[in-house]
Amino acid sequence: MPRLPFLIPDRFTLSLVGTVVLASVMPCRGEAAVAVNALTNVAVGLLFFLHGAKLSREAVLAGATHWRLHALVLASTFILFPLLGLAFKPLFSPLVSPALYAGVLFLCTLPSTVQSSIAFTSIARGNVPAAVCAASASSLIGIFVTPALVGIVVDSQSAAVRSPWHTVGNIVAQLLVPFVAGQLLRPVVAPWLDRHRRALRFVDQGSILLVVYMAFSEAINEGLWHHLGLRTLAGLVVADGALLGAALLITGWVGKRLRFDRADRITIVFCGSKKSLASGIPMAKVIFSSQAIGIAVLPLMLFHQMQLMVCAALAQRWGDRAARAETLPVDAR
Template identity: 45%
Template sequence: MLLILRSVARHIRHRVDWYIVALFTVIGVATLAPVEGAAADGVSLAVRVAVGLLFFLYGARLSPRAAYDGLRHWRLHVPILALTFAAFPLAGLAAGLLPRSVLSTELAVGVLFLTVLPSTVQSSIAFTSMARGNVAAAICSASFSTVLAVVLTPVLAVALIGQTGGGGMPIRASQLGDIALQLLAPFLAGQVARRWVTEWLGRHRALITVCDRGSILLVVYSAFSRGMTTGIWQRVSPGRLLLLAALCALLLALALQLSYGAARLIGLPYADRVTAVFCGSNKSLAGGLPMATVLFPAERVGIVVLPLMLYHTIQLVTCAWLARRWPARQSAAPSTSDDRGRGIRIRTGSSDTCG
C-alpha cells in the first residue's frame, strides 16, 4: 500500500504544475480575505516595485548575443511574430463582436488584452525541448517577443482597446509615458547592468525563480483583492465563465493550426515547426499580469486578466500533451538529418536565455 501511495505521489509531482495550483490558491485567498484600505495601498506599492524588479531581471537575463544570432533565422521568427502581434489581435477584435450576453464588455476587453501579449519564455522553451524541437530558435524567438512586447503591447492596447472605449477602461496615448517609466526603463536598466550581474544571477537561479513567481503571485493577489471589493464574481456567472473558457480553448486551437500550417507552408523542418507552434500559440502570464496593473484601473484588473488566467491554464495542459505526443510520432516516421540535427544544443537553464 505504501509503495502504491509513493507511486501516486511521484505521478502527481510530475504531472501537476504547482505554479498553476499556487495561482488559483492565491485567487482563493484573495476571494476569502481581500486586502482593503491602507493595507491595499501598501500592496499596490509593493506590486509597482515587484513589476519594476521583474522587468529589470528580464533585461538582465536577455543576452544580446543570443538575440543577434537568432536574427539569421528570420524565416522562422517572422511568422511567429506575425501570429503573436497581428493574427492574434485580429482574432481578439473578432471575439469582441460576440453578443454581450455571451461575452460581457469587460471580458471582451480582457480577451483583446490577452491577444496583444507576447509569447512565453519558460513554457515555450520547455515544450520545444520536450518535443525535440529547435531549442536555440525557441530561446531567440521568445526573447524577441518579450522585448518587442515592452513597446508593442502597450501601443496595440492603446490602438485597439483605447479606440473602442474599453468598456469604461479606456487606454490613452498619454499613458505610454507611465508605461515606459514602469516597464521599459527597468528593462533597459537591466540590459545596462547585465555585465555586472550575469554571473550572480547564474549562481542564484532558484532565488530568481522565487522572485519571478513570487512577483506574479503578488500581482494576482492584489488584482483579485481589488476585484473582490468591487464585486468581480457578481459580474461573472458560472455559465459565462464556461463560455469564456470555451472561447480561450478555441483561440488556442486556432493559434496551433495557424502556426503549424504557416511553418509547413514555408517548408520548415520538423524541429522548426515545433518551435513555431509553441512560440506562436503561447501567451505570457508573467508578462501580461504586470502590464495589466499598469494599463488598467486597479479595481478592474482582476476581471481583465481572467481570460489570460484561463488561456494560460489551457495552453499548459494542451501543449504538455502535444509535446509528449509528437516525439513518439516523429520517431515512428522517417526523418532527415536536418530534422534530427537541430537540436537541443543550448540548455534551457543557460544564462543566455531571458529566463
C-alpha cells in the same frame, strides 16, 4: 495513466488559484491596499529588471539570422491573435460580459512566453536557438506593441483603460527602464543570477502572485463575483479554447505551407501560439485602471493553464515521434 500528469495544474497555477481565493476571502483595503500597491510597483520593476538581466545576447544572436521564422512568429503573436480576437467577438460576446471579453482582447495583444516556449520546443526536438531568439524578441517588442494594440482593439469604456500618455509613462518607468537596466548590468549580475537561479524563481513568481492578489482585491471590492456566473465562466473557457485551437492550427498549417522543416515548424507552433502570463499581468497593472485589472487578467490566467496542458501533450507526442524516427534505419525514415 503515464500520460495523464500533463492534465494536472503545475504548482504555480495552483498558487495563482490560491491567491485568487485569498483575495476573495481577505481582500486588501484602505491603508493596507496603498502599501501593497507600492510594494507591487517595486515588484513589477524588479521582475522586468530580472527579465532584462537573464536575456542572453549570445543566445539571441545565435538564432537571429533565421528572419523568416521570426517574422512569422511575430506576425502570429501581434497580428493573427488580435485578428482572431476581433473575428470571434460577435460569436463569443453573447457568452461573456463586455469587460471580460476586453480581457480576451488584451490577452490577444500580449507577447509570447519565453521559458515554456523554449522548454516545449526542446522536448519536441525543435529548433531551440531559434525559439530562444523568437520568444525573447517577442517579449521585448511586446513592451512597446502591446499598449499600442490595446488602444486599437480594446474598447476603453468597457475595460477602463488608462489614458495613452499615462500608459506610456508607466510602461517606460515600470517596465522599460528596469528591463534596459537589467540588460546593461547583465555582465555584472549574470554570474550571480546563474548561481541563485532557483531562489530567483520565487522572486519571479512571487512578483506575479503579488500583482494578482492586489488586482483581485480591487476587483472583489468592486463586486467581481457578483457579476460573473457559471455561464459566463463557461463562455470564457470556450472563447479561450477557440483562440488557442485556432492559433495552433493556423501556425502549424502556415509553417507547412511555407516549407519550413520539421524543427522550425515546431518552433513556430510553440512560440506563435502562446501568451505570456509573466509579462501580461504586470502590463495589465500599467494599462488598466485598478478596479478593472482583476477581470482583465482572468482570461489570461485561464489561457495560461490551457496552453500549458495542450502544449505539454503536443511536445511529448512530437518528441516521442522524433525519438522513434531516430531509431529507424535511414531507408525506413
